[in-house]
Amino acid sequence: MKQVWPIFKREFAAYFATPLAYVFIVIFLFAMGAFTFYIGSFYDKGIADLTVFFGYHPWLYLFLVPAIAMRLWAEERRTGTMELLLTLPVTIRAAVVGKFLAAWAFTGVALFLTFPIWITVNYLGSPDNGVIFASYVGSFLMAGAYLAIGSCMSATTNNQVIAFIVAVTVCFLFTVSGAPIVLDFFQGWAPLALISAVSSFSFLTHFASIAAGVIDLRDVVYFLSVIALFLTINVVVIDLKKVG
């Protein structure tokens, strides 16, 4: 596990060595702003909180996070550096964790750079900063879960476009599994336990509960379990590809 650190450092630096980081951050911040102020009518509501702002996070992540994750493994496979990386004295697990943490830290940086909106809302009124902090934590955890799914999908292919599309699809299912679009399908015939099980998989439900201001251990554990699950599958996928 000692090798996680050099892999993390290399991967994190790689974002900033290419325009990727800057393009992503600019678009992320611009989109956050546009959604909050125009579509979400932040000013018209006249309430000093960031509910509107955080409400758009799952939907923005749905497309932006797979865009970061798609290159994680697909690019290594295509350029042949995967062969280099995996023939170094590094476990697959260390490589998966190192790369994932770098991508997660990078989304953390992007998320951190939204701080002006926190300052703005404090300037405009007196919001509950505890709720906002909890929402940031929830948002970061959710981004990690999206990333883990994206990383796992990226490992299955050397084609980044395929990695992106599959990751968006899987992320979408996880996002909306608590919403009527999925639950209506089960309603009326499925036992209640199944419906609540499906709905409990929803990122939206867990994120909403954290964004309400309570960092419930169950929600934190949920997101961390999703991350652990998909990173484990990620390791297995790479291991299986060795067998050919």
Added chain:
Amino acid sequence: MIEIEGLTKQFGPLAAVAGIDLAVNKGEVLGFLGPNGAGKSTTMKMVTGYLSPTSGKVRVLGHDIETDGIAARRQIGYLPEGAPAYGDMTPRQFLHFIAQVRGLRGNAAHTRITDTVAKCDLDPVLDQPIETLSKGFKRRVGLAQAILHDPPVLIMDEPTDGLDPNQKHAVRSLIRAMAPQKAIIVSTHLLEEVEAICTRAVIIDRGRIVADGTPGQLLARSKHHNAVTLTVAANDAAGIKSKLKALHDCAGVDERKLPNGIVELTAFPKSGALLIEDVSALAKNWNVKELYAEAGRLDEVFRAITTQDTARAREART
């Protein structure tokens, strides 16, 4: 130092590697030869742990590559096919990354990097992104990465591919200089490379070893081994040819017309015999423009024991 036992790799219906046994010792430079698609790269990928074999075992200094992979890979320096490297990094950053992953820290890392950069002549491009480098430099970055930790086992997939003759010479000198302390496997389809650096040549075809010996032993299998070639005027050719044929050790004579009324005659010896002394004794009385003996032609041996790729692809589907 490298032991390979019964190694096979099956890709669906295709047997890419069909049972290879090989042991490589310290001081050996093993030239791994074979037509494209013969299984050279697949074998190297299994020896370095990138692919898992379908069956068989690989041990590097006693460490099994499948069950004790980390320990085994510590002992290996590997230059994969095409010398992949992270294009957005500079050679300096890249080598630091490799040093860190390999557990080299502080002064040790610094010394090894400086030493390797000097050996591979990377100084002029140390701070340019790797993706902007010429093919020759990229290849040397890959080589630098492989020898950075001074590994006892070095495995290189076509290390001189894409290099110009000067660079090839430099890389070969480097390999020769490291050879006594290491076990080295080099794949190539440049036959002159085998003669230049290898102490042992293994030819594989359709995933099997079809020849294994010193380059000299392989050359001895060539029809041209110890053959004597002389160039004479066309008028004298018929007479000389019959005299050559009459020699006790001569198995046959080939005749090739060159421009300007010159004929090239090649006398082939009977197996194990030497012709050069007899021929040169006779040649004193003839008007001979050139006379030389051949060591043999590796490409001839290569063609004789390997198959065309189309035939191979057909047969490999079991």
